[in-house]
Amino acid sequence: MESDDKDIARNKDLQKAQDITVFPTSTTPVKIESLIYVIRDQQVMLDSDLASLYGVETKVLNQAVKRNIQRFPADFMFQLTKEECLRSQIVTLNEGRGKHLKYMPHVFTENGVAMLSSVLRSEKAIEVNINIMRAFTAMRNFMMNHSSLFQRIDRLEMKQLKTDEKVDAILDRLSEYTEAREGIFFNGQIFDAYVFVAKLIRKAKQRIVLIDSYIDDSVLVQLSKRAPGVTVDIYTGQISRQLRQDVERHNAQYPGVTLHNCTKAHDRFLIIDEDVYHIGHSLKDLGKKLFAFSKMDVMTGTELISRL
Incomplete structure (x- = not known):
């Protein structure tokens, strides 16, 4: 009986993960592209941002992934370190994420996001994933077409910096050099x-x-x-x-x-x-x-x- 109850609970969680909402197509590229970060030289998205796009809680999304963990190798999904969170400033400590190591967020690469479509199989989930894939492609094309810019700023993630830190960060990055x-x-x-x-x-x-x-x-x-x-x-x-x-x-x-x-x-x-x-x-x-x-x-x- 206890086992049946657990199965029912898992099915409810999975159903929640599949019952998602989708942003209007006209606004999706702008919204999603602003949620793509470069960490460990890879374009990734946070579990919390993906959960928001799917309209579910982060915990529900991660539980669904955990039940299918064999589909998410290290190059599809990995967990951030506390240093990466603080350095990238993509997780604010006052929201509770980043205070303790057990709360370090997971991030998904482009392949990992694509694999989510096999975990969240509703039509809405598929629509979200298609828009995310388009956003990844747009970001990749942007970086390729503006390679001369990234020679100077070394993939400086401006959107992640506080306003009063932007000038100092730009000057610091311009003093560095990344071979192009x-x-x-x-x-x-x-x-x-x-x-x-x-x-x-x-x-x-x-x-x-x-x-x-x-x-x-x-x-x-x-x-x-x-x-x-x-x-x-x-x-x-x-x-x-x-x-x-x-x-x-x-x-x-x-x-x-x-x-x-x-x-x-x-x-x-x-x-x-x-x-x-x-x-x-x-x-x-x-x-x-x-x-x-x-x-x-x-x-x-x-x-x-x-x-x-």
């Missing part, structure tokens, strides 16, 4: 492009190889930012007497730069140790016109040099 694999610099972004290349140069541990047909002393100024002991090989098709003198003066203080005559390359490349970057503009003219860059995985720096 590709991006575009527009006409006039001279300093931004200069900083980008300087970061790459400082990153080198053993060698830098520059393949660029147009070199002047401004490029040597950039190369002076490399770490001590890092060598530089410059492959260029125009080695003038002035350039040779400039390199000699440079080497007197920052030894390690070697010039190589090369007429086989049309594009510009910057090799940092073994990483190869295709640069759409000569280093001496960065930011003066629109150009793109990308980190290439088709070959190593050694392989590229061997074909010059």
Whole structure:
């Protein structure tokens, strides 16, 4: 009898989880996208926010998931730590969540949210999940289409910061650097492009190889930012007497730069140790016109040099 009562209670909870409401389609994308966070380099949604969308209590949603836990591996759902909650400020302590470790919220990745449709199988649940999937896609497209922005702010989650903290947080994030694999610099972004290349140069541990047909002393100024002991090989098709003198003066203080005559390359490349970057503009003219860059995985720096 006791077992039957428990089954009845579970069925009632499941029915509650399935009896959901859906926001109007016209407002769903805006509402849902504001509830997507980036934690552990993944786009996720809080259990409490999902429960609100489904129109059920958070406890009811988590109970339904717990009964189907085999469908939710670690890459579908995980529990936040107290530090993550405090750092991200996505859970307010005065609401009771985050005070004790047992109250740490769970978050669901895009795959986890999709799996919820197998736990909450009503037509309304399916409608909510479809809208959430569209929101995830919209967020992913936004991040891809604005990759140059995220180079500078390192996925700064502005919506999670208190108003009086936004300015300090932006300044702190702008002082950091997250390596981007590709991006575009527009006409006039001279300093931004200069900083980008300087970061790459400082990153080198053993060698830098520059393949660029147009070199002047401004490029040597950039190369002076490399770490001590890092060598530089410059492959260029125009080695003038002035350039040779400039390199000699440079080497007197920052030894390690070697010039190589090369007429086989049309594009510009910057090799940092073994990483190869295709640069759409000569280093001496960065930011003066629109150009793109990308980190290439088709070959190593050694392989590229061997074909010059």
